Amino acid sequence: MAKPRVFSGVQPTGNLHLGNYLGAIRNWVKLQADYECIYCVVDMHAITVWQDPADLTRATREVTASLIAAGIDPEGSILFNQSRVPSHAETAWIFNCVARMGWLNRMTQFKEKAGKDRENASVGLFAYPNLMAADILAYQATHVPVGEDQKQHLELARDIAQKFNFDYGVEHFPAPEPLILGEATRVMSLRDGTKKMSKSDASDQSRINLTDSADDIAQKIRRAKTDPAALPASVEELEGRPEARNLYAIHAALGDETVADVVAAFAERQFSDFKKEMTERAVDRLGPLTAEMRRLMADPGHIDAILHRGAERANEIAAPILAETKRIVGFV
Ligand code: AQP
Numbered sequence: 001m002a003k004p005r006v007f008s009g010v011q012p013t014g015n016l017h018l019g020n021y022l023g024a025i026r027n028w029v030k031l032q033a034d035y036e037c038i039y040c041v042v043d044m045h046a047i048t049v050w051q052d053p054a055d056l057t058r059a060t061r062e063v064t065a066s067l068i069a070a071g072i073d074p075e076g077s078i079l080f081n082q083s084r085v086p087s088h089a090e091t092a093w094i095f096n097c098v099a100r101m102g103w104l105n106r107m108t109q110f111k112e113k114a115g116k117d118r119e120n121a122s123v124g125l126f127a128y129p130n131l132m133a134a135d136i137l138a139y140q141a142t143h144v145p146v147g148e149d150q151k152q153h154l155e156l157a158r159d160i161a162q163k164f165n166f167d168y169g170v171e172h173f174p175a176p177e178p179l180i181l182g183e184a185t186r187v188m189s190l191r192d193g194t195k196k197m198s199k200s201d202a203s204d205q206s207r208i209n210l211t212d213s214a215d216d217i218a219q220k221i222r223r224a225k226t227d228p229a230a231l232p233a234s235v236e237e238l239e240g241r242p243e244a245r246n247l248y249a250i251h252a253a254l255g256d257e258t259v260a261d262v263v264a265a266f267a268e269r270q271f272s273d274f275k276k277e278m279t280e281r282a283v284d285r286l287g288p289l290t291a292e293m294r295r296l297m298a299d300p301g302h303i304d305a306i307l308h309r310g311a312e313r314a315n316e317i318a319a320p321i322l323a324e325t326k327r328i329v330g331f332v
Contacts, residue, residue, distance in 0.1 A: 006035040006179075007141035009042035009082065009132075011199075012059035013051065016066045017207040018282075019187035019197035022253045023147030027181045029071035031145060037077040038139055038314060039067060041307070044082045044089065045131060048124040049113070049200075061303045062293070066210050068306070069292035078317075080310030082135065087318035091134035092127070094329060098164050099130050103156055109149070133157035137173045138318045145179040148186040149196055154178045168328050184253035190224040193242025211290060214283045221247075221279045226271050233267045235260050247278060254281045 008028055010020060031037055041063050046056060060081055072079055082088050104110065107129055114121035124131075132153050136144055137160070144154055154176065161173035189195040189206040197207045208220055225243045232238050238245040238259070245259075251274070252262045266274050296303060 003034065003036045004143055005038065005139060005141045006031050006143045006145060007038045007040070007136045007139050007176075008145050009040040009045070009135055010063055010067070011046045012041050012043055012056060012063045012081075013046045013049075014059060014199040015209040015211050016063060017187075017197055017199060017209050018250065018286075019147065019184075019207065020199075021070065021210060021286075022182060022184035022187055022250065023149075024145060025067060025070050025072075026253075027145045027179065028067075030181075031143075031179070032071075032073060032077055035143060037072075038141065038317070039072055039077055039079050040135060040314075041067075041079075041081040042135065045128060048122055048128050060307075061300050062211075062297060064303050064307060065293045065296035066289070068296055069289045070210075074306045074310060078310050078313045079306060080314050081307050084307065084311035085138075085314045085318055087138040087315070087322040088131065088134050090322055091138045091325060092131040094325060095130040095134050095137075095160050095164075096127055098160050098167065099133075099156070103159060104129060106152075107156070108152060129153045129156045130160070133160045136176050137161055138321060139314070140174055140321055142174045142176055143179050144176050145181065148180055151178055151180065170328055172324065172328055182253050183257075183259055184249045187250060188242060188246040190220055190246075193225065193244075193246045208282065208286070210286060210293065212286070213290075214287060217282050217286065218279045221275050221282065224275070231266050231269055231271060231274060232263055235263055238263070247274070251278045251281060254278075254285050 008024065010016065010024065016025070028037065028039055041060050043056060043060055064079065067079060068074060104126055110121070110126055110128070113125060133156060136157055146154060158175040161175050164173055165171055187197045189197050189201060190208070191203055191206045195201070199207070201207060205220055205223060208217055212220070224247060226247070227241055227243060229241065232244065238248060248259050248262045252259045
């Protein structure tokens with residue numbers, strides 16, 4: 001029996017951080033055993049906000065190197081960059097005509113990213129969820145591993161698939177399911193436990209980048225915001241303590257434990273002890289990944305060849321699906 005198909009993407013908008021790693025990429029690696037996996041560096045999403053061209057090229061290679069270093073196998077899985085496969089843009093246009101303005105108006109990520117200056121945001125930023133739906137449905141993928149922040153966009157992808165099928169009286173697109181896995185599905189900023197850890201946060205102290213050295217990691221964890229209360233004796237005691245909750249979730253996820261395991265291990269101990277052990281765990285986990293990524297980045301030609309080959313394989317799957325989509329729409 002054919003394995004179910006997974007699609008997921010990451011933007012080359014800067015260095016990947018611990019949130020991307022624990023919320024998404026680590027799960028991508030695990031899913032390779034049981035799914036047919038298509039992983040995409042979504043450069044067309046990246047340009048929904050301004051990207052310096054040279055930085056975009058560098059970040060595309062760097063993100064690809066991080067994915068391979070984290071354990072994505074470019075032979076077994078398909079790894080490529082979005083702009084090389086035309087089905088994404090072509091399907092997205094059709095979805096621009098299926099999705100309703102009212103649906104997109106409800107997307108919280110657009111509100112957060114456009115901020116107060118909505119009039120000045122790009123049309124691409126507004127239509128971003130339609131392109132994301134196209135990314136997934138261009139392959140008729142059924143499962144999408146994402147962090148919690150992407151749940152709303154995935155629900156929109158399901159709505160688009162259903163409306164397309166209903167409008168045209170077909171069963172062409174599946175309704176894709178989110179796979180939100182692990183103890184750290186929403187990693188928060190190290191400076192503010194109520195804000196998501198993000199590449200675009202102005203403060204580098206807010207996140208642990210996958211390119212950070214052991215010293216950087218140690219310093220960021222030492223300075224991470226905490227609260228004056230004692231370490232919790234139960235999981236319930238983490239309620240209302242967003243910074244402590246976040247650090248516990250990160251420590252648990254890095255060690256493949258539950259938050260309850262971490263609570264039990266540190267009850268009646270000091271935050272300084274906890275932070276020391278958290279640093280060791282983060283460095284042990286990320287150090288080899290960073291070293292491998294640096295090694296891969298020394299040969300950008302090799303990374304480009306992987307992306308090109310991946311795009312060819314992705315296109316082999318997407319081209320016949322796009323041909324059928326166009327036939328259904330009535331394009332000659
Ligand atoms: N803080 C997070 N916690 C858990 N998962 C996260 N993801 C991102 N941030 C967190 C997951 O990582 C995958 C790739 O995300 P992306 O880079 O394509 O876009 P994003 O969600 O917009 O990430 P950033 O860091 O916030 O990027 P910028 O600042 O450029 O917008 C997704 O599966 C996402 O859920």
